[in-house]
Amino acid sequence: MKLPMTTATSTEETERDARVAVLPVGSFEQHGDYLPLITDTLVASVIATAIADRYNLFLLPPVTISCSHEHAGWKGSVSISSRTLAAIVTDVVDSLAHSGVHKLLVVNGHGGNYVLSNVVQEASVGGPKLSLFPSSEDWTRGREDAEMVTSSHADMHAGELETSLLLHAMPEVVRPGYASANHEAESRPHLLSLGMGGYTKSGVIGYPSLGTAEKGAALLESLVRSAAAHLEVLGESPVGR
Numbered sequence: 001m002k003l004p005m006t007t008a009t010s011t012e013e014t015e016r017d018a019r020v021a022v023l024p025v026g027s028f029e030q031h032g033d034y035l036p037l038i039t040d041t042l043v044a045s046v047i048a049t050a051i052a053d054r055y056n057l058f059l060l061p062p063v064t065i066s067c068s069h070e071h072a073g074w075k076g077s078v079s080i081s082s083r084t085l086a087a088i089v090t091d092v093v094d095s096l097a098h099s100g101v102h103k104l105l106v107v108n109g110h111g112g113n114y115v116l117s118n119v120v121q122e123a124s125v126g127g128p129k130l131s132l133f134p135s136s137e138d139w140t141r142g143r144e145d146a147e148m149v150t151s152s153h154a155d156m157h158a159g160e161l162e163t164s165l166l167l168h169a170m171p172e173v174v175r176p177g178y179a180s181a182n183h184e185a186e187s188r189p190h191l192l193s194l195g196m197g198g199y200t201k202s203g204v205i206g207y208p209s210l211g212t213a214e215k216g217a218a219l220l221e222s223l224v225r226s227a228a229a230h231l232e233v234l235g236e237s238p239v240g241r
Contacts, residue, residue: 004042004045004046004048004049004169005045005049005061005062006049006052006059006060006061008059013058016056016058018056018057018058018101019101019102019103019236020055020057020058020101020103020104020105020231020234020236021057021058021059021060021096021101021103021104021105022048022051022052022057022058022059022060022104022105022107023048023060023062023063023089023092023104023105023106023107024041024044024045024047024048024049024060024061024062024063024107024109025044025062025063025066025085025089025106025107025108025109025110025113025116026038026039026040026041026042026043026044026045026062026063026064026066026109026110027040027041027064027065027066027067027068027109027110027112027113028040028041028064028065028066028068028076028077028078029068029071029074029076029077029078029079029110030071030074030075030076030077030203031157031158031162031203031204032158032177032178032181032202032203032204032208033175033177033181033202033203034158034163034174034175034176034177034178034181034208035158035162035163035166035173035174035175035178035208036173037076037077038064039109039158039162039166040066040109040110041062041063041064041109042109042166042169042170042173043109043162043165043166044062044107044108044109044110045062045109046165046169046170046220047107047109047133047134047220047223047224048062048105048107050220050223050224051105051107051133051223051224051227054224054227054240055227055228055231055238055239055240056239057105058101060092063085063088063089065078065079065080066079066080066085066110066112066113067079067080067081067082067085067110067112067113067114067115068110068112069112069195070112070191070192070195070196071195071196071203072195073195073197074196074197074203082114082115083115085113085115085116086115086116086118086119089106089116089119090119090123092104093123093129093130102129103128103129103130103234103235103236104129104130104131105130105131105133105227105230105231105234106119106120106130106131106132106133107133107134108132108133108134111156111157116132117132120132128233128234128235129234131230131231131233131234133223133226133227133230134223134226134227136152138223138226138227139152139161140152141222141226142161142219142222142223142226143161143219145218145219145221145222146164146215146216146218146219146222147215147218148160148161148164148210148215148219149207149210150206150207150210153186154184154186154206154207155205155206155207156205156206157196157200157203157204157205157206158181158203158204158205158206158208159182159204159205159206159207159208159210159211160206160207160208160210160211160215161206161211161219162206162208162211163178163208163210163211164210164211164212164213164215164216164219165216165219165220166216167211167212167213167216168213168214168215168216168217168219168220169216169220171213178208178209178211179208179209180209181202181204181208181209182204182206182207182208182209183200183202183204183205183206184205185199185200185205188205228240
């Protein structure tokens with residue numbers, strides 16, 4: 001499967017005339033020995049593409065580098081500042097308005113992009129304009145619907161959830177080794193100061209051995225359903241197709 005990304009023309013988007021755009025935001029950071037650096041971008045893009053397809057929304061290309069500072073020191077991990085990420089999303093919002101699209105669903109695939117919450121809050125002061133997806137509740141519901149064993153806390157990075165989603169959507173990018181790569185770090189009180197390196201040598205915190213394509217498919221379907229509530233908050237009536 002190729003990277004999920006829009007190939008629509010301007011004419012096709014004119015005909016679609018969507019009122020809501022969907023922006024996947026990923027990252028470029030280590031995910032152990034078996035998942036690619038672009039994992040979070042793939043995760044965000046797979047989810048965003050499925051949502052845009054179900055509800056006939058305007059799919060944007062992904063933001064591929066974001067705030068991965070906790071992964072500093074691992075070969076290949078690249079970050080931009082939180083100020084830059086906030087500016088990118090804000091500029092996208094302003095640019096969309098020029099083409100008549102005034103609402104944006106931001107699909108975040110990387111937990112370290114804390115600044116996105118502030119961007120959404122600030123943009124929506126005058127009324128719902130942006131929504132950040134998935135929320136922690138959406139992820140929890142997705143795990144339950146997919147009958148995953150782990151929690152978001154225990155399985156925070158390169159674990160059951162991410163491995164399952166990629167085994168379903170893009171199995172060719174998953175390398176061997178995930179079945180023996182589990183690493184537990186339940187207590188991480190100084191993660192912001194010490195980064196991932198303070199709690200894992202492999203770069204993994206989670207249980208990738210539990211990942212399956214079937215769980216990934218159920219997770220994705222659950223998230224697509226959950227997105228409908230975010231569209232309703234934005235004042236839209238989501239109609240699946």
